[in-house]
Each structure stands twice: as structure tokens, then as C-alpha cells.
Amino acid sequence: MKSKALIACFVLAAGFCAAAAAEYRPEAWNLQAREKFAEQRYGVFIVWGLYAYYAQGECYMWHGKIDRDAYERIVDGFYPSKFNAREWVRIVRRSGAKYITVTARHCDGFALWPSKADGYNIAATPFKRDVIGELAEACKAEGIQLNLYYSLMDWHRRDYPLGRTCKWLKAYAKGQKPDYASYKRYMLGQITELLDNYHPGNIWFDCEWDQYDRDRGGTFDWGFDEIFDLIHSRQVLVANNNHRAPRPKEDIQLFERDLPGVGTMFSKNQPLLDDRPSEQCDVIQYDVWGYKIGQNRFRPPEECIALIARAASKGSNHAASGSRCAGNGEWGAGNGGSGRLP
Numbered sequence: 001m002k003s004k005a006l007i008a009c010f011v012l013a014a015g016f017c018a019a020a021a022a023e024y025r026p027e028a029w030n031l032q033a034r035e036k037f038a039e040q041r042y043g044v045f046i047v048w049g050l051y052a053y054y055a056q057g058e059c060y061m062w063h064g065k066i067d068r069d070a071y072e073r074i075v076d077g078f079y080p081s082k083f084n085a086r087e088w089v090r091i092v093r094r095s096g097a098k099y100i101t102v103t104a105r106h107c108d109g110f111a112l113w114p115s116k117a118d119g120y121n122i123a124a125t126p127f128k129r130d131v132i133g134e135l136a137e138a139c140k141a142e143g144i145q146l147n148l149y150y151s152l153m154d155w156h157r158r159d160y161p162l163g164r165t166c167k168w169l170k171a172y173a174k175g176q177k178p179d180y181a182s183y184k185r186y187m188l189g190q191i192t193e194l195l196d197n198y199h200p201g202n203i204w205f206d207c208e209w210d211q212y213d214r215d216r217g218g219t220f221d222w223g224f225d226e227i228f229d230l231i232h233s234r235q236v237l238v239a240n241n242n243h244r245a246p247r248p249k250e251d252i253q254l255f256e257r258d259l260p261g262v263g264t265m266f267s268k269n270q271p272l273l274d275d276r277p278s279e280q281c282d283v284i285q286y287d288v289w290g291y292k293i294g295q296n297r298f299r300p301p302e303e304c305i306a307l308i309a310r311a312a313s314k315g316s317n318h319a320a321s322g323s324r325c326a327g328n329g330e331w332g333a334g335n336g337g338s339g340r341l342p
Contacts, residue, residue: 017307022327024248029235034251037237038203038277040098041317042308045281046088047103047149047289048325050078051109055326058290061108061155067171068155072106078125082122083133083329089142099145101204101319104132104194106290107165109156112146113197117189122157145201147239148190148194152187152222153210159183161220163210177223184223187275188230202252203236209243216244223250239279243267246276252280259307260316272314289321 026034050261053074054060061071068093092100105111111121114134122131132148139146154160155169161178191203191275212218228238228249239252253273257265259280261272272278283289284304286297299307306319311318 004022017134022105023051026251027232028184028252030232030237033201033235033237034277037099037252038315038317041312042095042097043091043099043101043145043147043279043317043319044095044097044323045101045149045289045319046290046325047106047321049103049106049108049109049112050074051106052080052291052326053078055293057288057292058103059288059309061172062165062169065169065171069176070101072120072156075110075120075124076126078122080329082326083127083131083134085130085131085138085139087323089135089138092301093142097144097248099147099201099319100135100139100185101147101149101202102132102135104148104150106150107153107155107207109151109154111190113193114320115190115193117186117193118157132194132198146198147197147202148193148200149204149205149206150191151207152205154183156181157186159186159210166212184227186229191227191230195231199234201234202239203231204254205238205240205242208240212239215247216242241281243270245271245273251276255280255316257282260314261309269279276318279319280307281321282312283321285321291326 007024049058051060056064060066061068087099104113108208109118109120111118111122113130114123122128136146138144153163153165155165155172158177159179159182160176161183162173162176162179166173187304194200194203201300208222211220211222213224214221224240224247228247231238232249232276237251238249239254240246240250241254241256253260253276255267255270255278258267258270259278260278274282285292285295285298286298287295308318309318
């Protein structure tokens with residue numbers, strides 16, 4: 001009898017949560033911002049950060065199983081002398097793109113702005129300049145919208161709870177003291193800085209897959225309502241690359257390396273919804289998102305244009321990865337072509 005009562009309580013609670021989610025209604029500003037985003041159609045994804053100096057792609061710390069302390073020593077030598085925000089944005093504008101999404105903080109935890117929430121950021125390098133701030137000013141000057149990528153998981157913070165990546169990155173688990181309440185405070189602090197200082201069009205989350213959330217059959221609770229409400233309070237949109245159907249408060253449905261509704265890679269079980277805009281993000285090089293030295297396999301311009309057209313035919317935006325940004329900040333450096341988009 002007791003177990004039946006518990007089951008009944010669980011069903012009632014689940015029904016209440018579903019009803020609460022169903023009650024969410026986007027405000028007028030939100031619907032207008034969604035419509036504006038849908039009309040933009042084409043953007044450029046810039047995957048660039050501390051990892052560019054290693055020249056082995058954006059997830060080198062994980063794939064290379066690099067010890068955290070050894071990886072972070074590069075901070076003392078990070079000086080992208082050829083970084084020129086205005087030049088980057090002009091290249092994007094000339095490609096016909098209407099917006100940029102840049103990795104403000106990737107999985108290695110390094111922030112490209114002088115964050116007060118954690119000292120592991122651009123201010124700790126000899127370069128010191130506010131990369132996100134300079135890109136924000138350049139985007140405003142060139143009439144391009146700036147969106148900011150933010151990784152939910154973090155291989156730098158010791159309070160981040162051990163996730164799926166730890167199965168491979170054993171060196172990362174050393175010294176961890178998981179405390180999600182602490183980690184979430186840090187995330188909310190950084191997200192607030194990004195919202196208030198740089199006024200992006202959307203916050204583009206990634207890596208929810210490292211922890212399976214309770215509403216998706218897992219045991220972890222990211223506490224997304226508080227995170228999403230914070231973003232919406234600044235009239236900024238939420239995008240979450242979770243490879244699943246979006247939650248009610250997620251304003252943009254993302255498809256990573258899959259055409260919307262055609263799941264061949266990461267989105268095999270992801271339905272295409274028609275109640276919000278969607279974006280397909282893909283690479284112009286075949287193997288990685290970030291800069292990799294010696295990379296010489298790139299999509300030809302005709303294929304890039306075809307991807308944009310095919311995404312548009314499905315009513316979706318397309319964001320191509322401008323990942324040919326070397327560790328010194330030069331766009332198109334290295335072997336294998338210029339990396340400039342068609």
C-alpha cells in the first residue's frame with residue numbers, strides 16, 4: 001500500500017511539473033526576438049580560446065587526457081598578438097552573415113573576458129585585453145549581432161560534479177570536490193557578467209549531455225529554470241545544444257551537424273518543432289570545431305552554400321564554424337586554405 005501511495009505521489013508531482021511547464025508563455029519581446037533571429041538565416045560560429053595555442057582542436061584537454069595543471073600553464077604564454085576584432089567581424093559581414101556566435105567560455109573553463117567570478121580568464125594572461133568586449137564593440141560598429149557560447153560543464157573548476165567526460169579524462173577527476181550549488185553560483189555570476197556587459201542576442205549553452213538531467217531520465221538537476229529566467233530577465237534568448245527536443249523556455253532549437261529533422265549524427269531522436277526558430281551549426285573543416293594545425297580537409301564553398309540553402313529550405317538558420325583562428329589570433333593561419341567563408 002505504501003509503495004502504491006508513493007507511486008501516486010510521483011505521478012501527481014510529474015503531472016504538476018508538466019502542467020507548470022505547459023503554462024509558460026513567451027512575452028512579446030521574446031517572440032519579436034525569436035522572429036528577428038529566424039529572419040537572419042545565416043551566421044558564423046567562432047570557436048576560439050586558450051586551446052587554440054595547442055593547435056589540436058577545442059577539446060584537446062579531454063581528447064589528449066592532459067593533466068589540468070599542465071594544461072593551464074599555457075595561460076602564462078597566451079598572447080594572441082594578431083587578434084583584431086574589427087577585422088574578424090568585417091570578414092564575417094562580407095560573407096553575408098548576420099550574426100556571430102563566439103565561444104566566450106568553452107569546456108576548459110577559460111573565459112575570454114575579465115570575469116570577476118573566477119580568476120581563470122583573459123586578464124590572467126600577458127594579453128589581458130577583453131576579447132569579448134572588443135568583439136561586442138566591433139559587432140555593434142559593423143551591424144552584426146553577437147551571441148555568446150557558454151559551456152555548462154567545466155574541466156577547470158574543482159566544484160564541478162563529475163560527469164561523463166571523467167570516464168575518459170581521469171586526470172581531471174583528481175582533486176575534484178563536487179558541489180553543484182557552488183558551481184551554479186559561479187555560472188550565474190559569469191552569465192550575469194556576459195548579459196550586463198556585452199548584451200548578446202542569445203546565450204548558447206552546450207554540453208548538457210555531460211550530466212543527464214532529471215527531466216530527461218537522469219539523476220542530475222541543472223536547475224535550468226533559474227538560469228533561463230535570469231537570461232530572459234535581460235530580454236536575451238536562450239539556446240541549448242542538448243540534442244533533444246527543447247524545453248518550453250529554450251527559445252531556439254539547435255541541431256549540431258544535422259539538418260533539422262534529418263538526424264544522422266547527434267540529433268537522431270530530435271524532432272523538429274515548429275513553434276520556435278531553429279539553427280543548424282556545422283563545420284567548414286570536417287574533423288574539429290577549433291583550430292588544428294596541419295588541417296587540410298575543408299568543405300568546398302559549394303558545399304557550404306548548399307548547407308545554408310538546405311537549412312533555409314527547412315525554415316532554419318545555419319551557423320558555419322569559422323574555426324580557422326590560430327592561437328596568435330590570425331584568421332586563416334596555417335595549412336589548408338584561408339578558412340574564409342563563402
